[in-house]
Amino acid sequence: MNxxxxxxxxSEIEAEDLRCVICGVVTPExxxxxxxxxxxxxxxxxxxxxxxxxxxxxPRCGFCGSTTKLEEISDPLEQTEKYLSLDVTTEDARQAxxxxxxxxxxxxxxxxxxxxxxEKIHPLWWTGWVFDAKAQVSWTADSNANARESDWAPHSxxxxxxxxxxxxxxxxxxxxxxxQTLAPHYRLEAIQSKEELPNDAIIEQFETQRSxxxxxxxxxxxxxxxxxxxxxxxxxxxVRNLHVHCCLEALSTERIxxxxxxxxYRYREELYRVVxxxxxxxxxxxxxxxxxxxxxxxxxxxxxxxxxxxYWLSLQ
Amino acid sequence: xxxxxxxxxxxxxHYDCESCGAGLVVSDVQRSLVCPxxxxxxxxxxxxxxxxxxxxxxxxxxxxxxxxxxxxxxxxRSKYFAPSSLKEAKLDNIRGIYLPSYLYTACADSExxxxxxxxxxxxxxxxxxxxxxxxxxxxxxxxxxxxYTLKGRHSMYLKDIVVSASAGLPNxxxxxxxxxxxxxxxxxxxxxxxxxxxxxxxxxxxxxxxSAHEESMAEIGTTLNRFLPGDKHRNLSYSTDLRSETVAxxxxxxxxxxxxxxxxxxxxRLIVNGQTGEAGGHVPTSWVKVLILLSxxxxxxxxxxxxxxx
Numbered sequence: 105m106n107x108x109x110x111x112x113x114x115s116e117i118e119a120e121d122l123r124c125v126i127c128g129v130v131t132p133e134x135x136x137x138x139x140x141x142x143x144x145x146x147x148x149x150x151x152x153x154x155x156x157x158x159x160x161x162x163p164r165c166g167f168c169g170s171t172t173k174l175e176e177i178s179d180p181l182e183q184t185e186k187y188l189s190l191d192v193t194t195e196d197a198r199q200a201x202x203x204x205x206x207x208x209x210x211x212x213x214x215x216x217x218x219x220x221x222x223e224k225i226h227p228l229w230w231t232g233w234v235f236d237a238k239a240q241v242s243w244t245a246d247s248n249a250n251a252r253e254s255d256w257a258p259h260s261x262x263x264x265x266x267x268x269x270x271x272x273x274x275x276x277x278x279x280x281x282x283x284q285t286l287a288p289h290y291r292l293e294a295i296q297s298k299e300e301l302p303n304d305a306i307i308e309q310f311e312t313q314r315s316x317x318x319x320x321x322x323x324x325x326x327x328x329x330x331x332x333x334x335x336x337x338x339x340x341x342x343v344r345n346l347h348v349h350c351c352l353e354a355l356s357t358e359r360i361x362x363x364x365x366x367x368x369y370r371y372r373e374e375l376y377r378v379v380x381x382x383x384x385x386x387x388x389x390x391x392x393x394x395x396x397x398x399x400x401x402x403x404x405x406x407x408x409x410x411x412x413x414x415y416w417l418s419l420q
Numbered sequence: 421x422x423x424x425x426x427x428x429x430x431x432x433x434h435y436d437c438e439s440c441g442a443g444l445v446v447s448d449v450q451r452s453l454v455c456p457x458x459x460x461x462x463x464x465x466x467x468x469x470x471x472x473x474x475x476x477x478x479x480x481x482x483x484x485x486x487x488x489x490x491x492x493x494x495x496x497r498s499k500y501f502a503p504s505s506l507k508e509a510k511l512d513n514i515r516g517i518y519l520p521s522y523l524y525t526a527c528a529d530s531e532x533x534x535x536x537x538x539x540x541x542x543x544x545x546x547x548x549x550x551x552x553x554x555x556x557x558x559x560x561x562x563x564x565x566x567x568y569t570l571k572g573r574h575s576m577y578l579k580d581i582v583v584s585a586s587a588g589l590p591n592x593x594x595x596x597x598x599x600x601x602x603x604x605x606x607x608x609x610x611x612x613x614x615x616x617x618x619x620x621x622x623x624x625x626x627x628x629x630x631s632a633h634e635e636s637m638a639e640i641g642t643t644l645n646r647f648l649p650g651d652k653h654r655n656l657s658y659s660t661d662l663r664s665e666t667v668a669x670x671x672x673x674x675x676x677x678x679x680x681x682x683x684x685x686x687x688x689r690l691i692v693n694g695q696t697g698e699a700g701g702h703v704p705t706s707w708v709k710v711l712i713l714l715s716x717x718x719x720x721x722x723x724x725x726x727x728x729x730x
Contacts, residue, residue: 112525112527112664112666113577122477122605122606122607123579123602123605126577127525127527127577127579128525128577128578128579128580129525129664129666130476130477130523130525130666130668133476133607139465139610140465141435141464141465141466142435142436142438142444142462142463142464142465143438143462143463143464143465143610144437144438144439144460144461144462144463145461145463145610145611145614153439153460153461153614154461154611154614154615155461155614155615155616156480156481156611156612156613156614156615156616158480158481158482158483158484159484161480161482163611163612163614172611174606174609174611174612175606175607175609177604177606240575242572242573242574242575242576242647244570244572244647244648244649245649246538246649246650251538252566253540253542253564253566254538254539254540254566255538255540256538256650257538257568258536258538258568258570258648258649258650259570259649260570260571260572260573260649261572262572262573262574262575344649345649345650346649347646347647347648347649349574349575349576349643349647351527351575351576351577
């Protein structure tokens with residue numbers, strides 16, 4: 105898609121934007137209708153002259169009372185533009201789930217594999233934003249580096265950061281922990297256009313308006329920049345009063361759907377949920393039952409061991 | 421009275437009313453008018469010129485005239501030293517005006533320098549009398565500050581600088597009722613100003629730039645003051661390079677009141693932000709009221725002195 109960009113900071117702008125959301129520069133008007141030198145604006149209904157009415161927040165005819173619609177301030181819901189292909193088959197997913205369940209280590213109940221019943225397994229696409237941006241980051245902070253009498257000394261700096269292919273979840277269905285497990289393993293270079301998605305695909309809808317989405321992305325950039333400055337730029341080991349200002353350039357965002365398998369399984373009457381990556385079969389996040397008998401056993405053994413150690417130490 | 425571009429030499433143009441055909445004489449700073457014969461509201465379009473750009477944006481009126489009058493009354497009530505005749509004056513000359521303004525944007529790269537104060541606790545010895553009246557040395561904890569010089573660079577976008585583009589209403593008067601909520605800005609459409617008074621820009625972009633720069637530097641100063649670390653700071657100085665400047669013309673909604681409160685004095689101009697209802701304007705001081713207050717205070721002081729010496 106040929107996205108329009110701001111003349112100054114080169115960030116993406118939408119057709120409805122009057123100004124660039126990053127740097128405030130006016131976006132060029134697409135077409136200017138030719139206008140007569142003097143014009144009486146007329147009511148579409150009765151032809152009488154209309155004037156702008158504050159109460160109705162629209163031009164209104166004084167005779168018939170009808171109002172003329174103005175161009176709305178546009179803040180549409182975000183729409184998925186592209187999707188990533190589902191590369192793991194249902195059979196692969198089933199197999200991967202079994203392997204995962206089998207390899208869950210000591211605290212899993214011994215009868216887990218035999219007693220587990222897979223209730224549901226289906227693919228869906230969850231949604232998120234993937235953005236690129238450059239940021240000129242100015243920062244100041246106090247840290248213990250170069251401190252004299254006080255615990256703190258001031259520091260400042262300016263640094264350029266690139267943010268490439270950063271993923272922010274828009275999903276309401278997946279938890280943050282699940283997204284963190286899945287996100288690093290998507291192959292963003294294999295993005296396809298939306299039309300190629302299977303007909304019966306379930307795609308989670310963006311439930312966010314454009315303005316809220318932009319705020320969320322800018323907030324994320326701010327948080328990431330603060331973390332990076334804290335870690336890489338500020339000298340010393342203790343930091344306070346960290347101030348970070350980002351001047352963004354060339355912000356562009358794609359609204360993408362990511363494939364995932366949602367699995368539900370039952371173990372002894374209780375239902376558990378697991379999510380499995382749609383492009384890499386061994387990436388799985390989910391909850392599994394714990395054998396409390398085993399936990400108790402280990403805890404008592406530990407206590408016993410500590411008790412013996414204590415007794416031995418007291419004898420020395 | 422609100423005078424259109426008072427300081428300018430105004431020439432006139434001739435149009436025929438589209439509704440009734442009557443000949444209309446229009447000053448070349450007017451952008452809209454109401455035909456005196458048939459009451460039809462008209463909007464005039466002129467081709468943009470170097471010193472007279474076409475409007476890019478308009479913020480429509482949100483506050484009605486009645487609400488605006490109440491805001492002005494409340495504003496005058498809050499001014500204790502305003503002449504009583506002003507507070508009682510009738511607000512009958514109210515006009516809704518779209519004021520031309522320049523919306524200025526720029527990238528600001530600043531180099532700053534400030535002294536940053538870091539506090540620490542220290543013990544201090546001091547002399548004090550004990551119960552027997554003898555001098556003894558005691559210690560106490562005090563907060564001390566050590567000062568560091570901090571230099572650095574700071575970059576930011578200036579997005580929301582708005583300055584008057586009208587010679588009729590200077591920028592400092594507009595500042596009194598700012599800010600406008602620029603999220604509700606609209607692309608200029610004649611239908612929004614139809615039936616209202618609208619003016620062409622009477623100050624050129626270059627003429628308004630110094631006001632824009634002043635406001636920019638003030639905004640950068642506020643930002644830098646919040647940006648500095650430490651427990652406190654002093655002697656902040658900064659020099660700024662403003663680059664990639666852009667200017668757009670935006671029509672702002674203002675309710676303008678001309679209040680006549682004294683037969684010999686010119687009417688007082690008060691304005692109300694037509695979007696937020698913020699009222700402003702220079703209110704004269706009644707020296708009689710100030711004198712009365714002063715004499716009352718002096719009287720109380722004298723009485724108190726008199727009683728205390730009894």
